[in-house]
Amino acid sequence: MKKIYYLFKVSLEKNVKELYRYKFNTISNLLIFYILFMVMFSGLKSFGMSLGVSPLDMGENLEGFIVGYFLWTIIMVAYSDIAFSIIDDASKGTLEQLNMSNINLSQILVVRSISNLLIETIFSIFLLLIIMETTGHWLEINVLSILIPIFIGVFSILGIGLMCGGLALIFKRVQSLLNIIQYFLIVLVATFPRSRIISGLLPFNYAAGSIFSTMMGGCSFRDFSALDYGIMAGNSLLYFIIGLFVFNKCVKVAKCRGLLGQY
Amino acid sequence: MEAIEVNELSKYYGNLKAVDDISFSIKKGEICGILGPNGSGKTTTIKCICNLIIPDSGEIKIFGEDNKKSMEYISALFEGTRNLYWKLTPRENLRYFAGIRGLGGKKVERHIDELLDRFNLSDKKDTMVNNLSRGMQQKVAIAMTLVCDTEIILLDEPTLGLDVQSHIDIKEVLMDIVSSMNKTILLSTHDMNLVQDICKDVVILNKGKIVAQDSVGALMDMFRSMTYEIVLTESLSKDDEKYLSNLGYDFYFVNNGTKIEVDISEVNEIYAIIDSLREKSIFIKEIKQKDNNFERIFLNITNGEVE
Structure with missing residues (x-):
């Protein structure tokens, strides 16, 4: 456990340092997400008005939109971070060093992603506050009620990230696949099937639904049943295990073909 | 261990x-x-x-x-x-x-x-x-x-x-x-x-x-006393280099052909080489046994296949 602690600590430190040292990229990322959101938000608001619905009545839809956007940004990081960090390390010539650790490569990548996710969550909350201030549309947010389902459910997305990361180890350039998957992820955080089974089988979908219900339905994490938590955890575990399995197979293929570290 | x-x-x-x-x-x-x-x-x-x-x-x-x-x-x-x-x-x-x-x-x-x-x-x-x-x-x-x-x-x-x-x-x-x-x-x-x-x-x-x-050390010993350096009065022509290459010795032409280095297995082979040079009127300025270095040994072992 101490090993993982040190790994997490240095990963967090590196992420923070790089955010500061690549400050242009950091600031422009924040700005782009903000501008993109505001454009979509204004579009949605005008759409409501053109339908003869007052902005007040559009309230629920706007809240849903804000929550969806917030979730999508976090999920985007969770699924793409592993693949992008493999591509980045392969091009920097540091991937071999990660592979030589006595900590398994998948563990290193997952811990690094979690540290990145933590930073992105803080950034997203910061962005959310700015968005709410600008739009004047304040949501009543119970942070714990959002973070608990995110924490339980996000491992399913990390599982998908591991699968993409495994492919990145072998093929290196998988950006087009990552681009396609991000559209699939929008569906996961925006559409909720009525059937618990279907929602429980789709990655992160049940957790996303629970977050929506806390943010818009006014319930808290205490209102979820044991079955709700069981479905969220089971779904997360299932996709994470599949992701680990696929990733470890890909590592083996890359090692057999001598592809580790090549870019 | x-x-x-x-x-x-x-x-x-x-x-x-x-x-x-x-x-x-x-x-x-x-x-x-x-x-x-x-x-x-x-x-x-x-x-x-x-x-x-x-x-x-x-x-x-x-x-x-x-x-x-x-x-x-x-x-x-x-x-x-x-x-x-x-x-x-x-x-x-x-x-x-x-x-x-x-x-x-x-x-x-x-x-x-x-x-x-x-x-x-x-x-x-x-x-x-x-x-x-x-x-x-x-x-x-x-x-x-x-x-x-x-x-x-x-x-x-x-x-x-x-x-x-x-x-x-x-x-x-x-x-x-x-x-x-x-x-x-x-x-x-x-x-x-x-x-x-x-x-x-x-x-x-x-x-x-x-x-x-x-x-x-063992590889240096194995190849010791086998490299001779022959300094010539003037550069070798292409014909001379070709002639020497066909003698069956391991010649290395250095300094634009004004110096020859040769690896031999028997000491008395150097006299045969000197005779061959005399035959082609290639004049010797200096001849000495060269301290072996590991680069030459490596080249010998790998047949000069270093890129």
Whole structure:
């Protein structure tokens, strides 16, 4: 456990340092997400008005939109971070060093992603506050009620990230696949099937639904049943295990073909 | 005790035989050079030892254990890659690479300070790596292999692409490690002077096979007294070079053809060579037996196939 602690600590430190040292990229990322959101938000608001619905009545839809956007940004990081960090390390010539650790490569990548996710969550909350201030549309947010389902459910997305990361180890350039998957992820955080089974089988979908219900339905994490938590955890575990399995197979293929570290 | 044992290792890439049934071992605390022309299988062998490449057959043992379960004993520096994060400082890089092996705390911080001090990097410890010279970056990369205090260090071309001063600095760093840190080192390099100065044993590969495996001293002894240097009064013509090449000796034409170096197996063969030169009216200014260097021995063993 101490090993993982040190790994997490240095990963967090590196992420923070790089955010500061690549400050242009950091600031422009924040700005782009903000501008993109505001454009979509204004579009949605005008759409409501053109339908003869007052902005007040559009309230629920706007809240849903804000929550969806917030979730999508976090999920985007969770699924793409592993693949992008493999591509980045392969091009920097540091991937071999990660592979030589006595900590398994998948563990290193997952811990690094979690540290990145933590930073992105803080950034997203910061962005959310700015968005709410600008739009004047304040949501009543119970942070714990959002973070608990995110924490339980996000491992399913990390599982998908591991699968993409495994492919990145072998093929290196998988950006087009990552681009396609991000559209699939929008569906996961925006559409909720009525059937618990279907929602429980789709990655992160049940957790996303629970977050929506806390943010818009006014319930808290205490209102979820044991079955709700069981479905969220089971779904997360299932996709994470599949992701680990696929990733470890890909590592083996890359090692057999001598592809580790090549870019 | 054997630190590294490589037994009957083979690796193919499709039809290409990268490593062909090689076996060698390195004792704890010794420094061994792995040499060979480009494409001879050095990097593949090193990466197999590091478990970055899975071989098709053969086994690798680290202190008697399968290498896949012994990564805590090995650290490595790879050729042609940067090995470091350029937007981090030397100190941050060392801390990071210790961290990804699950190490940290005050002991590691102290060790980092010692390493930065030992490699004269203390005044650059807070400078981002991309602002350091190539030689300093390489020093940081070597310090990175030492930060986890592993028993075994694998160095793939640590002096490649360095200017003269950086080359000297890195050589001093390596000699310091060898003399005072009691590490087992496997060094791949094209720099034969470096091999001669710091390696005890060498493994020479060619086309994936081991063509020589002995101590540097034994190989030097084997080839001693066999190289003669003949300085000529004027440059050889192309015809003369062709004539000499057809005599069946290993001639090396240097200094634009004003000097010939020749490897012979019997001392009295030098008289036959002198007679051949006289026959073609090639005048000798000076003749002497040359101190052998490891580069010539390497060229002899690999038949001059160094690219």
